[in-house]
Amino acid sequence: MIHKTSQPALTPVLATSESILKLRIKHTRIKQVIDELNTLIYPGSQGSILLVIGPSGVGKSTLAEYMVKKAVESATPEMNSDAGLIPAVYVEAPASGEDDFSWRLFYTQMLAELGEDLSAPKVAYGINPATGKMVRPRGISPGGLAGLRTAVERCLKERDTRFVVIDEAAHIIRQTRRSRLEIQLDTLKSLANKGCSQMVMVGSYDLYQLVSLSGQLARRIHVVHCERYRQDRPEDVLAFTACVQKFQSVLPHLWGDQLVQYAQALHENTLGCIGTLSGVLMRAAKLAEADGRWTVSALERALMTDAQRTRILDEILEGEAAINPSLTRNLPRIKPGFARNPLEAA
Template sequence: MNEQSNTSVSAVPVSAQSLRSLRIKHTRIAQVMSELDTLIYPGSQDSILLVCGPTGVGKSTLALQLVQMALAGASAQMEANAGLIPAVYVQAPASGENDFSWTSFYQRILDQLTGDLDLPKVAYGVDANTGRAVWPRGASRNTLAALRTAVERGLRERGTRFLVIDEAAHIIRQTRRNRLEIQLDTLKSLANECGTQMVLIGSYDLYQLVSLSGQLARRTHVLHFERYRQDQDADLRAFRACVLKFQAALPELWGDQLLPHAEVLQENTLGCVGTLSSVLMRAAMLAQQTGGWSVDALQRALLTDAQRQRILEEILEGEAAINAGLTRHVLKAPASRSRVQKRGIA
C-alpha cells in the first residue's frame, strides 16, 4: 500500500458505527454453524462440543448468532410457553490467579435463566406472582450445591437444549492437570443431568488444554473455526467477498476503494474476519476524523508487524496442534475373502 493519502471520496456524513452492526454470514461461519446445528439435537451423546479458532476469527459472534438462531427457530414454541429458553449464552468468568469460580459461573447462567421472563410455574422455587426464581427455605442461595441445583432445575425447566460457554479456557486455565478432568466432568454431568449440550468456545489455548488428556479428548467433539488462508483459492475468494460486504456497508466513506486492498487486508489480519472488522472500524474512525477516506487512514489502522507476528505465532502453533489432533485416518474396508477372490477373477 504505497499510495499517498490523497484519494478522498467525500467527507463522511455517516457514522462509522454502522459497521458495528454488520454481521456477515461468510463461508466459514456458515460451515461451523451448520456443523453445530447438525450435532446439537435431543439425545445426542456429544455432551461437550468444542469450537476453537484464532483470536479475532469471529468466535463470539458465531456463538451469539447460534443462540439467536435457536431462539428465532423456536419462537412459536416460546410464544406458546413463555418459560422456554432453548439456548443460552454465557461467558466463563476470568479466574485470574485463583481457581475458576463455579459460583459466579452458575450465577451467570441463572441470571440468563431467570431474567425478566415468566418462568414456568413449577415447585422448585419460582414465585408464582413475580415469576422470579426463589431458593428453597433453608438452602442458602450462595452455597455451591444450592446454585448447582438451581442451575440444573433451571436448565431442565427452561427446556434449554444447549448452553454456549464463551471464553471457556477460563474454566480450565488455572487448573492443575490432574484436576482438568474434574472440571470438564462437572460440565459433562451438568449436561447429562439436564439434557443440555455444552458448546465451549475458545482460542487454541482451549484446545491445547483439552488435548492434555486422552480422557478429555475422547469426550469432546472438536470443531475448528479456521481463518481464511492465503494459500487457498476458495479462501481468497471468500475473504474478498467479506471485504466487499464491508465496502458495501459504508459506501459513503470508501466508495469502491476498499476492495483493491483485499489482499493486503487478508495478509495483515491473517484472514480473520473479526480482526478485519476491527481494522476497518478503526480505519473508518480515523477517516472520519480527518474528513474523508484515505489510504493513509487504512494504513494507520492496520495491525503493526509486532502485533501481527504475535498473533501469527499463536495461530501457527494452534493450527499445528489442532490439525494434528483432527487428522482422521481413512477407514479401509477389510479385504474379505470373497472380494479378494473376485478381484483375482477380474
C-alpha cells in the same frame, strides 16, 4: 477552496462506527461452523462436550451470539405458547481473579440468563402436597454452591434449553492444575446430562489443551475448528474478498469502490480473520473521519503492526498444527480381494 458539493463524505462518515459495528456478515466460514454445530447438537448429544476453537479475532463470539439468537428466533412460535422456554443461552465464563475457576459466579450468571430469581433459587424448593407449605430439600442451602448448581440443572431442564454456549471457556481451565481439569470437565458434563442441554465451549487455541492433556478428556470432547481464511486456498481468498466487499458496501460514501482493491493486503495483515478485519476497517474509518476524508494512508495507519501480526500468527500456526492432524480421521484400508464384512466371507 473545496466546493461544498465535493464533500459528500462528511455526513455519512459520522455514522461510520455504527455501520461497521452493526454489520454481521454471514460469511462462508460462519455458515460451515453453524451447520456443523446444528448437526452435532441433537437430543442425547450432551454425552460429549463441543469445543469451538479458532484464532483470536476470527469471529467466534459473534458466531456464538448469532447461534443463540437464531435458536431463540426459530423457537418463537413455541415460546409464544410456552413462556418458560429458553432454547439457548450464551454465557461468558467469568475471569474471577481467584486461584481457581469460580463456579459460584458461573452458576449465578447462568441463572441470570435463565431468568431465575437469584435471591432464592426456588427450584431448590418444593411444595409439600399434604401441608401446602414450601419445603427445602435437606442438605441444600439455597445460597450454597450445591444449591446454585441444582437450581441451574433444574432451570435448564424446565426451560428446555437445547444448548448452552460458554464463551471464553479457557477461563475454566486456566489456573487449573492438570489433575483438576478432569473434575472441571466432569462438572460441566454432569450439568449437561442433568439439565439435558448440550454444552458448547468456545475459545482460542489454548482451549485445545483440554484435548491434548489426556485421553480421558479427549474422549469426551468433539472439536469444531473455526478456522481463518487461508491465503493458500483459492476458495478462502474468494470468501475473504467477499467480506471486504461487504464492508465496502456498508460505507459507500466513505470508500466508494476503492477498498476491495486492497483485499489481498488486508488478508495478509489480518491473517484472514474477519473480526480482526472489522477492527482494522473500523480504525481506518475513524482515522478517515478525523482527517475529514478517506485516504490510503488512513488504511495503512489502521493495519496491525508486524509485531502484533507475528505474535498472532505464531499462536495460529501452533494451534493449527495441534488441531489438524487430529482432525484427519484415517479409516483402515481394505486390501483388494478381502471381503469388507467378515460375515460376507463365510
